[in-house]
Amino acid sequence: MRTALTWLLGVWLAGVIVAGLLWAPAAAGFQGDSFRIVFFHVPQAWVAVLAFCVNLVASIRYLRTRSALDDSRAGAAARLGLLFALLATITGSIFAKLEWGMFWNWDPRETSILVLLLVYAAYFALRQAVADEERRASLAAAYAVFAFVTMPFLVFVVPRVYASLHPDLVEAAEGVVRFRMDPRLRLVLLASLAGFTGLFVWLYSLEVRLARVLAARRREES
Amino acid sequence: MRFEGVVKRFGRQKVLAGVSGELRPGRVLVVAGPNGAGKSTLLCILAGLLRPSAGDVRYLKGDEVLPREAWYPLLGVAAPDMALYEELSALENLRLFARLRCCHEGDEPLGAALEEVGLAATHHHKLVGTFSSGMRQRAKLAQAVLHRPAVLLLDEPSANLDEDGHRRVGTLLERLKPATAIAVATNDPREMAWGDEKIELAG
Amino acid sequence: MKRSSLLAESLAILWKELASELRRRVALSAIGLFAVTTLVAVAYQIGPYGLAEQDRPFLLSALLWIILFFSSMAGLARVFVKEEDSHTAPTLRLAARPHAVLLGKLAFNFLLLLALQVIVVPLYCGVMGLAVASASGLALVMLAGGAALAITATFVAALIARASGSNALFPILALPLLLPLLVAAIAGTRAAVGSPGLAAVLPALRAISSLGGVTMVTALLLFPAVWRD
Numbered sequence: 012m013r014t015a016l017t018w019l020l021g022v023w024l025a026g027v028i029v030a031g032l033l034w035a036p037a038a039a040g041f042q043g044d045s046f047r048i049v050f051f052h053v054p055q056a057w058v059a060v061l062a063f064c065v066n067l068v069a070s071i072r073y074l075r076t077r078s079a080l081d082d083s084r085a086g087a088a089a090r091l092g093l094l095f096a097l098l099a100t101i102t103g104s105i106f107a108k109l110e111w112g113m114f115w116n117w118d119p120r121e122t123s124i125l126v127l128l129l130v131y132a133a134y135f136a137l138r139q140a141v142a143d144e145e146r147r148a149s150l151a152a153a154y155a156v157f158a159f160v161t162m163p164f165l166v167f168v169v170p171r172v173y174a175s176l177h178p179d180l181v182e183a184a185e186g187v188v189r190f191r192m193d194p195r196l197r198l199v200l201l202a203s204l205a206g207f208t209g210l211f212v213w214l215y216s217l218e219v220r221l222a223r224v225l226a227a228r229r230r231e232e233s
Numbered sequence: 234m235r236f237e238g239v240v241k242r243f244g245r246q247k248v249l250a251g252v253s254g255e256l257r258p259g260r261v262l263v264v265a266g267p268n269g270a271g272k273s274t275l276l277c278i279l280a281g282l283l284r285p286s287a288g289d290v291r292y293l294k295g296d297e298v299l300p301r302e303a304w305y306p307l308l309g310v311a312a313p314d315m316a317l318y319e320e321l322s323a324l325e326n327l328r329l330f331a332r333l334r335c336c337h338e339g340d341e342p343l344g345a346a347l348e349e350v351g352l353a354a355t356h357h358h359k360l361v362g363t364f365s366s367g368m369r370q371r372a373k374l375a376q377a378v379l380h381r382p383a384v385l386l387l388d389e390p391s392a393n394l395d396e397d398g399h400r401r402v403g404t405l406l407e408r409l410k411p412a413t414a415i416a417v418a419t420n421d422p423r424e425m426a427w428g429d430e431k432i433e434l435a436g
Numbered sequence: 437m438k439r440s441s442l443l444a445e446s447l448a449i450l451w452k453e454l455a456s457e458l459r460r461r462v463a464l465s466a467i468g469l470f471a472v473t474t475l476v477a478v479a480y481q482i483g484p485y486g487l488a489e490q491d492r493p494f495l496l497s498a499l500l501w502i503i504l505f506f507s508s509m510a511g512l513a514r515v516f517v518k519e520e521d522s523h524t525a526p527t528l529r530l531a532a533r534p535h536a537v538l539l540g541k542l543a544f545n546f547l548l549l550l551a552l553q554v555i556v557v558p559l560y561c562g563v564m565g566l567a568v569a570s571a572s573g574l575a576l577v578m579l580a581g582g583a584a585l586a587i588t589a590t591f592v593a594a595l596i597a598r599a600s601g602s603n604a605l606f607p608i609l610a611l612p613l614l615l616p617l618l619v620a621a622i623a624g625t626r627a628a629v630g631s632p633g634l635a636a637v638l639p640a641l642r643a644i645s646s647l648g649g650v651t652m653v654t655a656l657l658l659f660p661a662v663w664r665d
Contacts, residue, residue, distance in 0.1 A: 074661050077284075122615075129612040136608050140599040145284060146665055150595050153658045157591060157613065160654045164616035164647050282526055284665065301664075305530055316523040320456045332448040333531040335440060376527070 020213055024206045030199045045109035048102050050199055054207035055099035056124055061211060062092030063127065067159045070152035082148035083222030085155065086138070087215055093131040095211070099124050123166050130158045234279070234384055234414055239288035241274055248274050251288065254432050256384060256414035261406060263428030264418040270434035272418035273312060276388050279416065280310050292384075306334065309382030311373045313389060319362030323347055323372045326361060327379060334380045346375040351401050366393040374402065378409065385409065388418045403427060442539070445532050449540025453515060454547075463548060467511035471556045474503045475563065484565025496566050497625035500557070501618055504585070507552060509607045512589040515541040516597035525597075534660040538590070542655075545593075546586040553578050566629065573628035573637040580641055581621035584648035588613050591655040594662050620644050 031050035069085035072078075103121060104114045115121065137154055141147035234256040241249040248271040256262055256279075264272050277283040279290060281304045292299040292307070299307075317326045327343040347357055350371040356364070361372060370393045377385065391399040406415060406427055417424055425431065440448075457463055478499055487495055519525040528537065557578060561568060568574050592610045599605060624640025 074658075126612050126615050129615075133609045133612055136605060137595065137599060140596075140602065140605055146598060149661050149665060150598055153662050154592075154595055154609065156658060157588075157651070157654055160650055161588075161613050161616055161647070164620075164643065164650075277526075280530065282529060282665075308530055310526075310530055312526070314523050315526045317527065318452065318456065318524055319522065320459045321452070325455070329448055329452050330527075330531050332440060333445050333528075333536070 017213060020206070020209045023202070024210065027199065027203045027206045031203065034195070034199070045106060046196075048106045048109075050203045052099060052102035052106060053200060054204045055095045055102060057204060058207050058211045059092050059096035059099050059124065059127055061208065062088045062095060062215075063130075063159065063162075065215070066092060066155050070155040073148055073152045074156070077145070077148075079144070079148070079226055080219075080223065082144075082152070083226070084219055085148075085152060087218035087222065089131055089134055089155070090218065091211055091214055093128070093135065095207075096124060096128040096131055100128055119166065123162075126165055127162070130162075134158070234290070234292045236279060236288070236290045239275065239278055239285045239290065241271070241278060241283070241286050249278075249285075249434070252432065252434065254430075256416055258383070258414050259411055260414070260429045261410065261427050262414075262416045263425050263431045264416060264434065265420070265425055265431055266434030268420070272434060273314070273388050275434070276310075276312060276386050276416065276418050280308055280386050281305065304384075306380075307383040309377035309380065309385045311370075311377040311387050311390060313392060315373070317361050317369065317372055317376060320360060322358045322360050323352060323364075323375075324357045326372065327376060330376055331379060343379070346379050347372070349401070349405065350375045351398055367395060367398060370394055371398060371401075374405070378405065381412075383413060385413050385415045386418075387416070389421070389424075390417060390419075391421065391424060399423065442533060442536055445536030446539040446543065449528075449532060449536055450543045453541060453544035457544070457548075463511040463514045464551070466514075467507045467548065467552050468555070470510040471503055471507040471552060472559075474506065475556065475560060478503070479563045482564065484563075492566070493629045494622075494626050496560075496564055497629060498622045499564075500560055500625060501581075501622050503556065503560070504549075504553065504582075505611075505614065505618060506607075507556070508549060508585060508589050509610065511548065512545050512586070513593040513596060513603055513606045515544060515590065516593045517603065520597045529664065534663045535656060537663060538594070538655065538659045542586060542590045545590050546583055549582045549586050550579075553582055568629050569632045570628045570634065570637065573631075573634050574625065576634070576641060577621060577624035577628055577637055577644070580644045580648065581617065581624070584617050584644055584651065585614065585621075587648060587651045587655055588617070591651070591659065591662075594659060598662060598665070617644065617647055620647065 027050070031047050065088040066085050069081050069088060073081035073085060100121075103124060107116055107121070108114045134151060134154060138147055138151050141150055236252070236254055239249055239252045240247070252271075252275060254262060264275060266272055274283065278285050281290075281301050292304050317323075318329070321329065324340060324343055324347070327346065328337055328340070331337040331343060344354065344357060348354065352368060352371050352375070356368065361369060364372065370391075374387075374390060377387070390402050394402065406417075409415065417427060419425060482499075519528060557574070560566065589610055592606065592613065596602065596605045596609060620640050620643040624637045624644065627636035627640060630636065
């Protein structure tokens with residue numbers, strides 16, 4: 012059952028890649044084929060945020076139950092979140108360079124994904140610094156929850172404060188989302204979102220299963 | 234206070250392998266063993282400063298099991314890796330801890346506590362940072378017993394103390410014993426003589 | 437045996453921090469020297485004439501908060517790191533309620549930051565030739581921003597003290613959490629510099645106070661787990 016689903020996921024993603032690069036038309040109003048990168052950029056950003064939420068839930072559960080499994084879950088989610096946040100930042104800046112001529116614009120959305128990346132990096136720096144396993148898990152969980160609480164301010168509140176200073180940038184960012192999408196584009200984008208979510212779920216379950224096996228082996232040894 | 238099957242692992246290393254025992258007012262429990270046997274670790278776990286990797290520590294008031302938060306006001310602890318504030322005087326330290334724990338009702342009880350452990354009044358206002366190791370140990374002991382704790386945990390109480398200091402600790406324990414559950418972790422045979430019960434930890 | 441109130445315990449800890457600091461003045465020197473050195477470096481390069489006129493309000497507001505942020509990184513961790521280093525942390529852990537520890541140390545860090553602001557902000561405005569339209573607006577932004585900064589910084593300090601206690605980790609962990617606050621504070625400062633009266637700083641003040649409120653509650657909820665392990 013699991014192998015069948017994994018194969019299906021592989022085929023799905025391959026289909027999305029082909030569709031994104033060949034089948035979907037070039038989007039109107041954008042430089043040539045540059046829009047195609049959005050098929051990958053948006054899902055990556057979405058998965059980075061999803062991973063953050065999974066990490067939050069696992070961290071809160073850890074603080075309640077102190078079970079090592081919840082800590083493995085939090086760590087797995089964070090690792091994947093870091094990877095996808097990095098990918099999203101890179102693809103995002105490539106798109107920005109093609110569209111607006113600059114690699115970085117400091118608009119709220121770009122800044123949010125960058126801050127998310129910094130939070131993940133800090134999370135792992137913290138984990139590295141603690142030797143004792145139980146303490147590492149509690150401290151990392153506390154940091155993750157605290158970070159989660161400050162994120163909405165960056166995404167929602169700050170742009171409003173910022174807008175009074177740089178209105179043109181805010182409009183440009185919102186423009187990306189609001190333009191009219193050709194139905195084929197929308198279809199590929201949604202399919203890509205589903206595919207990437209599936210990718211995340213698969214990688215996450217692999218990591219958690221691995222962590223469980225390692226923990227069981229360690230318990231047997233001692 | 235009861236503890237059962239306490240295990241503590243640091244990474245791959247198992248420091249405590251299933252220790253059990255009981256503390257009751259009126260009795261002194263001695264925890265003995267060579268260096269590295271885990272005496273200090275056990276005391277930290279009993280004090281609620283460390284979580285055991287496995288096993289159970291229970292504080293009982295009559296039949297009621299107390300949650301961890303409720304342990305701390307009942308505890309008095311003196312251990313080698315616990316210090317007082319060096320930038321404050323002995324009296325200021327005690328005043329701070331009295332204020333934190335329950336109540337600061339003037340300096341006389343604080344002064345009396347310091348004198349009981351052998352710190353003369355001339356030293357009360359000096360900064361703990363200027364104290365010798367013996368004087369620091371005495372101040373630590375005063376801090377541990379100041380609030381009349383129900384449970385007293387002492388890790389090598391007469392370390393750094395001279396004959397007079399050692400005698401004072403013995404007298405202090407005798408005075409407190411009827412109302413206090415006491416545990417002493419030690420290598421010293423003279424301290425072991427204070428105990429009514431003993432637990433041996435293998436190295 | 438009766439227990440002290442939370443307020444009494446917090447005040448006792450605040451008093452202890454103040455007494456320690458006044459006797460040795462380590463944190464104050466670290467923060468103060470850092471701020472003044474950075475200020476001199478910046479002023480030397482930029483000074484009253486080094487920037488285009490229309491850019492000045494925004495850039496100078498940003499620079500001011502950068503100086504405040506890095507100065508805090510130089511000294512606000514000390515409240516927790518020193519406890520672990522001098523082995524007084526277990527003694528405190530046994531004696532005081534976790535919330536009292538957080539509140540007392542937070543109050544101390546806030547006072548430290550206020551002292552820093554009182555010295556640095558007028559100095560900065562003088563040296564950089566920055567004319568502030570609304571002094572009361574600026575004062576409010578500094579007060580609220582300082583409080584919110586103190587809350588996050590104190591919480592992160594508690595985390596790193598229980599980690600390796602390395603001060604290098606402090607800015608790494610604190611910066612991502614403080615970015616929203618810094619942006620709002622810079623915007624508020626810019627508003628205070630540009631417009632007289634309080635109306636202009638209100639949006640920023642609202643953002644800062646809600647951020648401060650949320651982080652305060654979260655810190656109170658999480659701190660016992662961090663402190664007591």
